[in-house]
Amino acid sequence: xxxxxxxxxxxxxxxxxxxxxxxxxxxxxxxxxxxxxxxxxxxxxxxxxxxxxxxxxxxxxxxxxxxxxxxxxxxxxxxxxxxxxxxxxxxxxxxxxxxxxxxxxxxxxxxxxxxxxxxx
Amino acid sequence: xxxxxxxxxxxxxxxxxxxxxxxxxxxxxxxxxxxxxxxxxxxxxxxxxxxxxxxxxxxxxxxxxxxxxxxxxxxxxxxxxxxxxxxxxxxxxxxxxxxxxxxxxxxxxxxxxxxxxx
Numbered sequence: 001x002x003x004x005x006x007x008x009x010x011x012x013x014x015x016x017x018x019x020x021x022x023x024x025x026x027x028x029x030x031x032x033x034x035x036x037x038x039x040x041x042x043x044x045x046x047x048x049x050x051x052x053x054x055x056x057x058x059x060x061x062x063x064x065x066x067x068x069x070x071x072x073x074x075x076x077x078x079x080x081x082x083x084x085x086x087x088x089x090x091x092x093x094x095x096x097x098x099x100x101x102x103x104x105x106x107x108x109x110x111x112x113x114x115x116x117x118x119x120x
Numbered sequence: 121x122x123x124x125x126x127x128x129x130x131x132x133x134x135x136x137x138x139x140x141x142x143x144x145x146x147x148x149x150x151x152x153x154x155x156x157x158x159x160x161x162x163x164x165x166x167x168x169x170x171x172x173x174x175x176x177x178x179x180x181x182x183x184x185x186x187x188x189x190x191x192x193x194x195x196x197x198x199x200x201x202x203x204x205x206x207x208x209x210x211x212x213x214x215x216x217x218x219x220x221x222x223x224x225x226x227x228x229x230x231x232x233x234x235x236x237x238x
Binding site (some may be wrong): 031032034038042043044046047081091093097109111113114116 | 143162163164165211224225226227228230231
């Protein structure tokens with residue numbers, strides 16, 4: 001089945017530093033990837049939509065200069081949390097849609113295992 | 121904008137019994153997709169079942185089935201013969217088809233925490 005690898009699975013960083021999270025589709029090409037944020041005991045909130053070769057589309061209230069998204073290839077999207085602060089501590093999850101699936105509009109999204117970010 | 125509502129923050133079921141999780145949604149679209157995802161303590165999102173809005177027949181996947189009522193905008197999940205491994209957070213999700221400007225992202229409800237008692 002389709003596999004999405006998200007790395008790292010957890011990271012601890014100091015306030016003011018930047019952290020990069022990678023999301024890779026291992027056995028399919030993903031023209032579109034989605035980045036979600038999940039606070040404890042809460043639902044997943046879409047942060048941004050990442051399209052290969054173009055700028056990401058950010059949801060209202062998400063700072064694009066703080067959460068940098070790059071989708072340089074059909075198998076890799078990265079989320080960089082810049083100048084991290086303790087309030088950025090959260091669980092970040094990526095998902096990807098297989099562009100090669102027939103009727104891909106109907107295909108489910110494949111999720112990574114998530115990244116737990118702790119900013120001290 | 122579309123919204124998804126799960127009115128049961130927590131549910132409990134006895135092992136081998138049946139439980140139904142509720143989900144309602146609001147949309148003006150006629151063509152869309154609905155999903156139930158399971159998130160165990162590992163936080164991995166696992167697709168449980170999906171339903172295309174244009175299909176009248178309710179989707180089933182082994183012990184999991186849905187009751188899709190399009191007019192009522194209701195999409196409940198029934199878990200039969202509950203097992204200990206079914207304990208998890210369950211999220212109902214809505215998705216527009218990716219045409220007409222939509223990227224096809226998922227809109228999630230707030231989730232229902234399901235406990236299974238041995």
